[in-house]
Amino acid sequence: EDQVTQSPEALRLQEGESSSLNCSYTVSGLRGLFWYRQDPGKGPDFLFTLYSAGEEKEKERLKATLTKKESFLHITAPKPEDSATYLCAVHGSSNTGKLIFGQGTTLQVKP
Amino acid sequence: SAVISQKPSRDICQRGTSLTIQCQVDSQVTMMFWYRQQPGQSLTLIATANQGSEATYESGFVIDKFPISRPNLTFSTLTVSNMSPEDSSIYLCSVEQTDYGYTFGSGTRLTVV
Numbered sequence: 001e002d003q004v005t006q007s008p009e010a011l012r013l014q015e016g017e018s019s020s021l022n023c024s025y026t027v028s029g030l031r032g033l034f035w036y037r038q039d040p041g042k043g044p045d046f047l048f049t050l051y052s053a054g055e056e057k058e059k060e061r062l063k064a065t066l067t068k069k070e071s072f073l074h075i076t077a078p079k080p081e082d083s084a085t086y087l088c089a090v091h092g093s094s095n096t097g098k099l100i101f102g103q104g105t106t107l108q109v110k111p
Numbered sequence: 112s113a114v115i116s117q118k119p120s121r122d123i124c125q126r127g128t129s130l131t132i133q134c135q136v137d138s139q140v141t142m143m144f145w146y147r148q149q150p151g152q153s154l155t156l157i158a159t160a161n162q163g164s165e166a167t168y169e170s171g172f173v174i175d176k177f178p179i180s181r182p183n184l185t186f187s188t189l190t191v192s193n194m195s196p197e198d199s200s201i202y203l204c205s206v207e208q209t210d211y212g213y214t215f216g217s218g219t220r221l222t223v224v
Binding site for chain 1: 112203
């Protein structure tokens with residue numbers, strides 16, 4: 001059964017304090033691993049798709065990396081506007097279009 | 112990326128009633144997906160809606176409770192039937208987008224009282 005576990009559940013950072021969010025997964029035939037940002041009361045906003053181990057993608061202060069068992073979302077010098085819940089999801093080969101989501105990491109960045 | 116419009120954005124409903132949620136996409140898509148996000152939880156797929164065929168439901172979700180329509184390639188509806196407080200959730204529709212992963216609508220926040 002495909003499964004995604006995110007850690008930590010919650011993370012508090014000072015502005016400028018870099019850190020990483022973890023997404024551990026088990027999946028039958030990874031077709032893609034996705035990172036989303038979700039603000040309260042809104043739908044998830046797409047950040048990255050990673051397809052194979054060793055792949056990395058960057059966007060502003062965010063960098064996503066992928067191994068065969070986990071993905072990291074690195075946040076460099078975060079700002080208060082980076083505060084949100086970050087969701088990780090996988091798409092396995094046995095599930096057409098179905099994403100399996102982790103519980104998310106709620107990030108709070110204090111000025 | 113595709114723009115997805117969901118209506119209503121929120122609603123408060125009496126138990127025992129039904130609510131139909133609309134999802135409009137600004138481009139044609141083959142599959143549309145309906146998710147539920149219960150309070151404090153992550154997203155769970157309810158069903159996949161293909162145009163011209165019956166929706167495919169995930170384990171734990173049934174057509175009588177969550178009937179879905181897919182009349183064309185840009186539109187779908189999800190009805191939450193005979194609601195109870197346990198149905199209070201955010202309901203989201205989603206489509207697959209090349210280079211953008213899966214795009215989500217802004218969601219419908221449903222409260223059942």
